[in-house]
Amino acid sequence: MVIFWIFAVIAMVGLAGYAGQVAAVIKTVRAGSKGTVAGTPPGQAPEEDFCPPISILKPLKGLDDNLFDNLESFCLQDYPAYEIIFSIQDHDDPVCRIVRKIRAKYPHREISILIEKCGDGLNPKVNNLIPAVRAARYEHVLISDSNVLVGRDYLRAVASPMKDDRVGLVSSLIRGVRGRTLGSVFENLHLNSFIAGSVCLLDRFLHMPCVIGKSMLMRKGDLEEIGGMQAVKDFLAEDYIIGKRMHDSGRRVVLSNYAISNVNEYWGLKKFINRHTRWGKLRWKIGGVKYLSELAGNAVFISFLPLLLSGFSAMTASLAIGVSAVKMAGDYYLGRRLDTGMNPLLYLFVPVKDIVIGCIWFVPLLSSSVVWRGNRYVIGDNSLLAPYPESGLWTLSTRVFNALRTREA
């Protein structure tokens, strides 16, 4: 009985935190970006336009769901002057074929394809961006991931807050759309509840910059002042570090209310688990003990623990079902507010997804390494990457793990 009440109280605290996230998303969507005209409806540019020329930097690697449309959406912007730089590391990358097609389809657009191998840092995305920033012609640079789909008014909406000289960086609200497989549905559900909620909560109520690199608009001068891309080349969470340094340098970091779509259509469960394990490791290394609050905030996971520990009873089942129902209803509401277009029946997967996320939560406490391009790295403070040590106890544990995995295969 004691166990039940302990977890019931934690679950209620988690639901209260979740309510805060929902409120933060609503506030963000309703109020508009800080620094923009208040009351601007989501997805609409403010009346008073500020349209400086922009260099859009697209670091590309391999294929994404909906890649052609994603990249094409940046060629269709209703914006006076901008260039697009597709930055690629290898000539044999399959993405080369797509960007060439896009450039051929939009000959009137300023589109450059930059293929340059850069091995300056340990973060491959930053390595991809270093030559792109160098090649950018305009003062305003927008870093945008390949899996992002935007509307025609996107550039106007994100450029608007830059009218204020005090603003150093504009990032955007993210919504996951178009899941067709279980992994994609999980990913989109998580983006639209936990990720969107946490970003808005930090921004609106705690006034902490939390930048996600899918859309970052900055001035080149400001970026150079905080050390440029070179300064973040060895950080796994380069977006968070850029946002933090921008904030620490006295510039404002603005979260635009313009929701960009992150198209995830055909993800497998493995990809979902891998991404959130990696992101969990980042948050553990960046947030430290604050990471513990994430587990308490996962009300669904907590509410199922009494079922596991005390066995099935009317009380334990009621708690799990009740909390799950509230969470499903909340996520459905958030999905509607963010205009994700998700089938309402898919929200039935919310409890399963939250339980999977609850299990993933423990992994960062046990492992702080990631594998990228076949190389293993250790994540340090603030997500600073270091090559995995070739000797010592860690290597032994990895060898044992790999040997077991090979044996299973």
Add this chain to the structure above:
Amino acid sequence: MLLCDFHIHTTYSDGAVGLRRTVDLFGQAGFDVIAITDHVVNGDNPLGKLAHRFRYSVTSDNFYRYMDHVKEEAERAWDKYGMLIIPGVEISKNHLTADQSAHILLLDIKDFIPACWSYEEIFLTAREQEALIIACHPHYMSDMSRDTLFLWNNRAKYARHIDAWEIANRDDVFNVVSLEKYPHVANSDFHRPRHLYSWKTLLNCEKNILSVKQCIKHNKGVAITLFRKSEEMKW
């Protein structure tokens, strides 16, 4: 070089993805030429009858609707992605044993050809329609349930009718085709989204149906490539 896949199924037969979404999947991935080749299954044995019953086959009844839909999608794909779509079918002679079974791709087909006809009739009629004839997965595959060995076992008799042989199908490579020095192509045998990442053909020719057919037939400027997503490299 044109990135091509000449062996693709949709929900017109046993594919899991509808025609429009299939076209978008290939278009979004940057393909230059694809062929939609839904099954036309022989209805002269219980296996074939089952396929007809569960609508896993294009039939004489819906063939022209199928072709019209493919042509409609071909126009859209050309405008949107600059991707060429060739209408086709996969004549599927399914029998209980692999030795008796054979699958044949007919690309740029114009009229319906029943799969229960004799091989000679099928080849002759396809030739009259100026269709390209490709022998599919002619040798043993990793998924043994799909083996179709008839054409390979009878190659001495039928090779002269066949314009090209699949040297690779999805994840399998048939080195015997190379040993016989037959004209070759590599395809995905696409049924579901994950099959997009598989063996493909690269052609060095103009992007139009006639040039593509000539290029495959003469087998000059033809290469094969393993098309992969490189998931582990993403951030």
